[in-house]
Amino acid sequence: MTGLQQSRLLALAVSGGLLGGAYVSQYGFGLFPCEMCWWQRYPHFAALAFALVSFLATPQRVWVALAGLAIVTSGLIGGFHAGVEYGWWEGITGCSTMPSGTDVMDISAAPLVRCDVAPWTLFGISLAGFNFLISCVGGAAVVALAAYRK
Template sequence: MDGLSKARLLALLIPAGLLGGAYISQYGFGLYPCEMCWWQRYPHFAAIPLALASYAVRPARVWVALAGLAIITSGLIGGFHAGVEYGWWEGITGCSKLPGEIDVMDVSAAPLVRCDVAPWDLFGISLAGWNFLISCLGGAAVVALAAYKK
């Protein structure tokens, strides 16, 4: 398998696998996404059709590289979100406000899921942190393989 074939496969499997894991955790285990979790999903939604386009539209390397950049974008959003969860910096949305800062009369301001609290972690790394690691490393591999010519 050449570099482009590997890149195409990774560009499909990484976002599909991470989105699949997100939906399994959401519907199978009740870990509902916060606003920043959704932000991480959007680039993965874009990466899949970009990767599929690489099979039908030339030049394939460009489509694969764009998919890889979308995957990296999701990872960077995940890194920011993980930093909010770990308390390294403040979030930029209403879902990271403290309960005392929310106007109880304004139901629309009350978040359903907090962005600054990790609902689950593995080895001390939250889901957003895992997305950061997998997406940044995997996306970089996709871009590198797409750029590599025999």
């Protein structure tokens, strides 16, 4: 398997796995995302699109490298978000998930999720912190593998 093929599969695995984990935690365990959590998901959607385009369009290495850079972007947003959760710096003011729906009962029943509170941690690392670690390392590996030529 070539470095390009490995990088393409890694991009799909990292972004798909992290998005899958985010949706399992949201719908399976009730950990609703805040605004900054959503910001971390958007680059992963872009990374999946870039990785899929790399199967069809040339130059393939550029598309895969863009996927890797999108993954790193999500990681950097996750790092900022983790810093807000740990109290290292202030986040965006008024950062919370907005209620959806038009019915007053829907709006009043919607959970208010704050960006500066980690809803779950493992070994002191929040979900945003794990996204930072996995995305930065995984995205850098995708870019490195895409650039590698024998």
